[in-house]
Amino acid sequence: MEYNGVWTLGEARNGEIKEVSFELLSRGRKLADKLDEELVSLVIGDKITEEKAEELIKRGADKVLLMNSPALKDFIVENYSNVIEDLIEEYKPEIILAAATSMGRTVMPYIAIKTDAGLTADCTDLDIEEDTGNLLQTRPAIGGNILATIKTPNHRPQMATVRPHSTKPAEKDENRTGEIVHLKFDSSLLDGRVKKIGFRKNEEDAVNIQDADVIAAGGKGLKKGENFAMIRELAGYFDGAVGASRDAVDRDWISYPYQVGLSGKTVTPKLYFAVGISGAIQHLAGMKTSENIIAINEDPDADIFKVSDFGIVGDLFEIVPELNKQLAEEVK
């Protein structure tokens, strides 16, 4: 088969390369080494400097394909898809990895159809099959209750989106060298149908919870919206983000972008506090791959304690203030 090389689809915004691009390089480096093939990072955007692109080399890419154009400043799926399809046809990569973000989960299925490629969503593990060299893609399904391993035996490229934070970003090695290829944007690939006409940032303290290393989440046990104040305080000690269960969002205590779970966001932080959250199967699906889970709940039979690394059974209105107090001491 003529297909060769492992590609990662980097993400950039306002000329800055996003951290998730470096996570993809961790994944990609391992696969490229096993296959003894080149690791290529493709980045599309506007005003991404050579210096920024260099960081992708230092973090493991052998080659960077860089395409800058004012027309590509915003992610418009039809445009990005046209550009990437064109590059796939030209370079014929064997594997393409993208992040399972609002961009990756949109552009990858659009491309997979046009290129007759196999695509696996939201993978948490990737490997190469010994004899065949096929990509083995493992992903949680049915609310995280099963882990399915999937391969694409006869179609190329093999495409996968990878769950953000499911691996560490590749380390920087200042001595690594590689090639940066400046690709020329062919304006005939511009679809031109969809226009981005505005953007509003998340309100108040809403950081992107999918990027947070620490999340303090509150649920029904908080009893009212004002009590999220102590969850915010708790998150604050870690420079972390606030999250919520569906119960809390449905009661209008906090807005939807904070919701963790099957009908909200999937998160994989280093540390997750579940406060007054019983651990319904849908909530667990969104957070159970977190590295460390701390549960505070008054019901000893709550399912959240099954997935927790450390749990306290008791009145959260006594426990959380005490926790905040002791953390304040630590921070001092």
Added chain:
Amino acid sequence: MNIVIPIKQVPETSNVKMDEETGTMKREGVESIINPLDLYAIESGIQLKEKYGGKITVITMGPPSAEKALREAIAMGCDDGVLLSGREFAGSDTWATSYAISTAIEEMDYDLILAGERATDGDTGQVGPGIASWLDLTLSTYTSEIVDVNLIEDEEVDYTTTETSSIVVERMVEEGYEKLELPLPALLTVVKEISFPRLPTLRGKQRSRKVDIPQWNLENLDMDEDYLGLQGSPTRVVNIDHPKVTRGGTVVDVREDGNIEEAVSQLIDYLKSEELV
């Protein structure tokens, strides 16, 4: 404005408990329901129909019993249902599923396709964008609001301009909300924030029982058999694992002794041991 809504029937999991031993869902007596995220698409479709007129067709691919999901959607306020059912569809991955559904939709008269962002069982979110790609439609995923619809009636079309009907939406991304203007026909996948699904009405239920739901498959649709089912699917599931969910962590119960300070101090020690503080 005519709307098509592809939906999926999934196992009802909201009250399902986990089996601690095997880490699997206890599936006994689990009912089949409309994928909860599809309800937001259905509600948004009905709201658009109430405002702009037209008709809503729901379509699903599945076993004959999936007809129930279509009738439920009709009871909520959709007009027609189409069931894609046949052995040739068995084992379809998202590529083959979006091919089959898009082939059926091609037979319909539509301005807009609304879909749930993903299904709660497969959890891929790939079929919606896949349908858009097959039909070469404009696409907005993670749509959280329909801001405006600009419909140009056929008789008004001024051939000296390129103006077409369009829809303005907001889509939820990591940092906030993007506002997009898409010409119709378009496909939107929607998230929970877009609407609050209504319950079926009695009249809707009565109507849903009488609606004739055609069954479409290879026999009456122009499809390439090589693109269907397992043989048409680029991907193969090669292994299924049931991960143990129980972590066996420390649990301190302070309800009796009330020694909260000590419990919290243990927690802080734990966080320190994991280098989290």
